[in-house]
Amino acid sequence: MSKGPDEERGGWWRRLLRPSPRWSLLTLLVVGFIAGVLFWGGFHTVIEATNTEQFCISCHEMRDNVYAEYAQNTIHYTNRTGVRAVCSDCHVPKEWGPKMLRKMAATKELYGKITGSIETREKFLARRLELAQREWRRMKANDSLECRNCHTLASMDVSKQKPRARRSHEMAVRDGETCIDCHKGTSHQLPENMPEEE
């Protein structure tokens, strides 16, 4: 079968770069805009779908371990105001750039899923400290970005807090600390072999 004249003159790449002899610029813009909106919307729909609690606990590794602990009457699961923070609220940044970076990094978890790195309770417990420390380091590095989506030291009225919280937050401001420095284990159990320096 002989090649067409277009392909003979440079292949598909050249055809893509050549102005259309059939479609007007307006048509191309409108179609391109609609296609772009559909693509962008679809992309974000998928991204947001991966941010839902249901997605996170669709893996038994999350559902049976960290989620089960979180759903055991922790402050971020149930509280007097009825505001719930789901997995992604604490573990995925809301800002687009950091969120995309986090999502890309999370693809490594797919490898873990495939290889079954924490497929049993025993395997999970054996790696719990390492996994927790990795997350604490990430949150420390981004100045507890996810925490600050809802809580900031600047917007706290410490006079309305209990004395122990007031003292701790005043010290945190003084010492330039970030939320995760103190608030480890607020929604999950701490690793049993957690070093004291943490």
Add this chain to the structure above:
Amino acid sequence: MRMARLLFPVTMLVCGPASVPALAAAPDWSKVPVRSITVFYPGVSPLEWATKGTEHGGARAMRKGETCAGCHDEEAADMGQKMASGQKLEPVPIPGKAGSIPVAVQAAHDGTNLYLRFVWKEPPGGAAKMDKDNAVKLAFMLDDNRVAGASLSGCWQACHVDIRSMPGVTDDRKTKYVTDGNLANGVFYDLVQWSSKGMKADGYVAERRVMEGGKGLVDAAGTKKGDEWTVVFTRRLAGGGTGDVQLAAGKTYNFGFAIHDDYTAGRFHHVSLGYTLGLDATADITAAKQ
């Protein structure tokens, strides 16, 4: 009256200086400021727990120099309730145990003696008796700023996971102690205890707890009117015995106290956080000269 004038010098000659303190006049308590301190049921919260960050979030604040009272003074009653009920840090809760007891504390001195007065309402009891001889005991401890950490945690420096009545400890002779405690080097708590049976002990806590040796305690007297206990200690400022802190005007000391109510013993007491006692000096509790 004439007889009394004659008897006084005779008594002095017969009994000697040791009887002088008995003549010490207690201050007019109605003129002494009251500091309300809530003692609370501590459950199993020894020093090893309090200083372990993975168990007690406040350990981090302690390492930065924060006092226990700085964070917990206002919530002592809530903490006590959690532990007395077994919700936290108490594997064997005593049914009906009060979580806390508010105590009115007063202190004064006259240049010779320190006077400490404790007044509280007896909470409901009725549990099995651990110390059948004593319905109530009250003890206080003083540290002359020599016990490391006592300025933050009061008596907690003497409360350890391996002492009697702690879970899993079978040695009922091992009582409280100070890590690195050393009587000869002055690293100790002065310990004074009164009991409803009439015990008046003046000892100390260093390498171990000793319930004798002190010469500072002049008197310890407790009375009960209705359900209200009043215990008054008269303690010679100079001390002078083994394990006695020498008290001086212008200085402050680390101070804490505990009440064993309802015939309890060992760790099943109500304790105060760590406070400061000052003689003519600004402190949590100031003993001003009367």
